[in-house]
Amino acid sequence: MKLSSVLCAVFATLTVAFPKEYLSLATWGVEGYAKNNPIGITTGGKGGKTVTVTTAEELVAAVKGTEPKIVKLKGKVTLPSRLKVGSNTSLIGVGLTAHITGAGVDVFHGDNVILQNLKITHILDNDCITIRNSTRVWVDHNEFSSDINQGPDHYDGQVDIIRASDWITVSWNYFHDHWKSSLVGNDATFRDLDFGHLHVTYHHNYWRNMGTRGPAGRFGHQHVYNNLYEDFLYQAIHSRSDNQVLVEGNVFRGNTSEALSTYGLVIPMDSPNTCTCGDEELDGYANLGAKNDWGKAGVNITQKGNFYKADYKYKLTPLKLVPTVAKLGAGVGRIWILPEKGETRPPPPVARLSRVHISKANDTCDSLALKYSVSSAEIFINNPDILQCDDMVEDVPICLPFQCNTYQVKENDTCASVSEFLGITRKDFIFLNPWSDGGAYSDFPFGKFVCTTPSDGHYNRNIRKSDPADSNYADEVVPRPENANPAANQQCGRWYTVEEEDDCLSVLGQHDMSLSLFTAANPSISLRNCTASLIPGQAYCVGPTKNALPESYAPPAYWRRRISQEHLAVEYVNIGCFESKKEYVLLGKDYMEWRDGTLEECAYFCREADYFALQTKYYSPVE
Structure with a gap:
């Protein structure tokens, strides 16, 4: 599947800034040496049996042996010892769930292995992944991290390739918060072997946010292109001990000491030992291909080599698009795996998106959830361009889900405690927020705002309701936003952040609120000069609770806390990436026509099939 298919959805609203020829940018298929080599293309377990595992014991057993096999990892596993992956194996994480910790992964004396869509963190026993005496290995779309503050020797490498290993591709990975990233080649002891x-x-x-080795190479040949580097303490790309490296089309941002160095002296912080001056090694070689953007980083090429061009076909991403493309494409949750024959095909997440927000500096999933009254998780799930909820790429269209009443999760909240607080069942809460796992939210990766009513297109905070029961009061207090007007009532269930173009008439109309109630809930607002009292950027109470002011309130008529618990089987007709279909067959006694609210510019992204199921909800009609 080509990355251009995914980016079409992102760039659909940016045709002026991003010409059409830029949409054919790269491929998510295997490229480079893992594809082009004397042995043959790396296929992993293609043609073999597929098994899905959820425990460490199942994982260890599944990856053994040399017969072709595809192993799908679902959920987090803590390995008691190094995982030994056999030849002809594809180990692929499911959606965003696959997480390996405890011990790392070894590919020793193997051939034809794919490691894909895995999150591997805080590995203490050795490298996250070690490839030794192995050929044709593809390390793709993974995430590696630890804690750089622990220093250079607390953790080892992230992806180390040693002992005459050959024909390897490392692509579309997200490396962060770690000291020594990727080493190619052992020390001089193994020079003749390597x-x-x-x-x-x-x-x-x-x-x-790395220390060094992005990569560091000895004795071999590395082709390094179209990578994004942000904040390396020391050398990002380091070629030493007669190593050859071809560097082209890379971008360096932030504070990086050296983008590229061929100087053989290894500074102590890279490889600490008893020699305080560092390890003395021979210099390496480097050649520059297509233009690189070095940013503020230094470049120290002591020797030019003879590695002028890679002996395979590849297409470079335009340099100015590398930061965006790398951030959008690298890491877990970006690939979509077709279901195996006989598996259920869940429907894609159509009818979930209502509008587009162009991301700005300091946007987060939570800030957008608060602004638009939507679920933080649905923002993240529907937008694979969001690498982290608190680290969004600027000037990118963010496809927003339908609105819902929201609740801001607090530390140590659980599905059970939130459900009890809201007065709904735990099953209802999970049904409204199907990505939730029922555990504590102290380390919740998707943001803190959850839905307490269906996000099915019926609820809209900014549309005047004809039913008077929908107006005036909220039935529960929500946490006060940081940007709340200081005088606003504490007992508030709905907040609205005033924008530059707002006036009192528009605010009151959006929320079906009387001027007297609005000023009572927000004492800083003047009855005589309401609009002039509004301060853009501040949040005002537009839904005080019944305890705050003496008037009646009833929940919206469409939401009666009656959600069908029956599972509705769904068949999606003629499934295909980036096509918004409307043909559904809903099996079950309850049926309602699903409205397709997908915007063209929010055409859904191809994701792992199992993860589609987490993004689509069905509700019985309310009598």
Whole structure:
């Protein structure tokens, strides 16, 4: 599947800034040395049996042996010892769920292995992934991290490739918050073994907040192109000990000491030992292909090599698009795996999106959820361009889900405690927020705002309701936003952040609120000069609770806390990526016509099929 298919949805509203020729940018299929080599293309477990595992014990057993096999990992596992992956294996994470910790992954004396869509963090026993004496390995769309503040020797490497390994591709990975990232080649002891091997391609990876080794190479050949580097303490790309590296089309941002170095002296912070001056090694070689953007980083090429061009076909992403493409594409949750024959095909997340927000500086899933009255998680799930909820790329269309009443989750909240607080059942809460796992939210990755009513297109905070029961009062207090007007009532269930173009008439009309009630809930607002009292950027109470002011309130008529618990089986006709279909067959006694609210510019992204099921909800009609 080509990345251009995914980016079409992102760039659909930016045709002026991003010409059409830029949409054919790269591929998510295997490229580089793992594809082009004397042995043959890396296929992993293609043609073999598929098994899905959820425990460490199942995982260890599933990846053994050399017979072709596809192993799908679902959920987090803590490995008691290194995972030994056999030849002809594809180990692929499911959606955003697959997480390996405890011990790392070894590919020793193997061939034809794919490691894809895995989150591997805080590995203490050795590297996150070690490839040794192995050929044709593709490390793709993974995330690696630890804690850089622990220093250079607390953790080892993230992806180390050693002992005559050959024909490797490392692509579309997100490396962050770690000291020593990726080493190619052992020390001089193994020079004779390594020399003539270690052909490795690194492309479209995203490195952020690192120490060094992005990569560091000895004795081999590395082709490093279209990667994004942000904040390296020391050398980002380091070629030493007669190593050859071809560097082209990379972008360096933030504070990086050296973008590229061939100087053989390894500073102590890279490889601490008893020698305080660092390890003395021979210099390496470097060649520059297509233009790089070095930013403020230094470049120290002591020797030019003879690695002028890679001996395979590849297409470079335009340099000015590398930061956006790398951030949008690298890491987990970006790939979509077709279901195996006989597996259920869940429907894509159509009819979930209502409008587009162009991301700005300091946007987060939570800030957008508060602004638009939507679920933080649905913002994240529906927008694979959001790498992290608190680190959005600027000037990118964010497809927003339908609105719902929201609740801001607090530390130590659980599905059960929130459900009890809201007066709904735990099953109802999970039904409204199907990505929730029922546990505590102290380390919740998707943001803090959850839905307490269906986000099915009926609820709209900014549309005047004809039913008077929908107006005036909220039935429960929600946490006070940080940007709340200081004088606003504390007992408030709905907040609205005033924008520059707002006046009192528009605010009151949007929320079906009388001027007297609005000023009572917000004492800083003047009855005589309401609009002049509004301060853009501040949040005002537009839904005080019944305890705050003496008037009646009833929940919206469409929401009666009556959600069908029956599972509705769904068949999606003629499924295909980036096509918004309307043909559904809903099996069950309850049926309602599903309205297709998808905007063209919010055409859904191809995601792992199992994860589609988490993004689509069905409700019985309310009598």
